Amino acid sequence: MSGPNILLTRIDNRLVHGQVGVTWVNHLGANLLVVANDKVSEDEVQQNLMDMVLPDTIQARYFSIQKTIDIIHKASPRQKIFLVVKDVQDALRLKKGGVPIDVLNVGNMHYEEGKKQISSTVSVDDQDIADFKELDSLGVKLDLRKVPNDRGQNLLDLL
Template sequence: MSAPNILLTRIDNRLIHGQVGVTWVNHLGANLIVVANDKVSTDEVQQNLMDMVLPDVIQSRYFSLQKTIDVIHKASPRQKIFLVVIDVHDALALKEGGVPIDLLNIGNMHYEEGKKQISSTVSLDEKDIAAFKRLGELGVKLDLRRVPSEKGQNILDLF
């Protein structure tokens, strides 16, 4: 069985919004967005809102983390997948569950109490940092970048 054609996995606490729907999809040449998120996988209102920002030619799937792990290897090679998760812990769960994530783009991780801002769009706490370090150990390339035109940074260099 061939590996699924995952072009990029992105962490974005807003999941799909205008900028992601258009900029990243066009940049990557993706034709399928998979949102892996337990909550959104059962929330049709949220799914419909996200679908509204996507061009018609782009398909979308909203799966729980476990379902993503279970079905991603059944993807057709013609499916050029842009995988979107809400945070680093979900990305790590997918990677450890066998989803072949080689490149992880870190887009937005918003500020919350107890988190430290490391870039204009990313704030982390110790647990987040530990998860990124683990992903690094698992061989995932970690690219902090809001939009494709920006120069990416290895997030591990910012701790």
């Protein structure tokens, strides 16, 4: 049995928003968007806002991190999954929980007090860096890229 057909996993602290929702979905040819986020999985207003920006050709599911871990392996191979998480901590929880994340696209991680900006869209603190290094040690390729046409950079080169 092959695992779930996850085309790409992306970190975006805004999760799904207009440009990204559409650009990445079209680029990947995804037909199922899974937003793995504990808060959003319980917030129908947020879910409806995200549904509104997505093309009709894609279904969206909003799962907690644990539910994603529990059910992702039940996905059918026909489901071409674009998995979106809010931060590196959730990505690491998924990976350690057995979700087959091979490539992690690092899109948006906003600047906050105590974080160091490493690209125009990504800022990290010590915990983020430690978690990215752990993902790297687990064999995950870290691809820093805002939109598909950008030239991807290995995030570790910027830390």
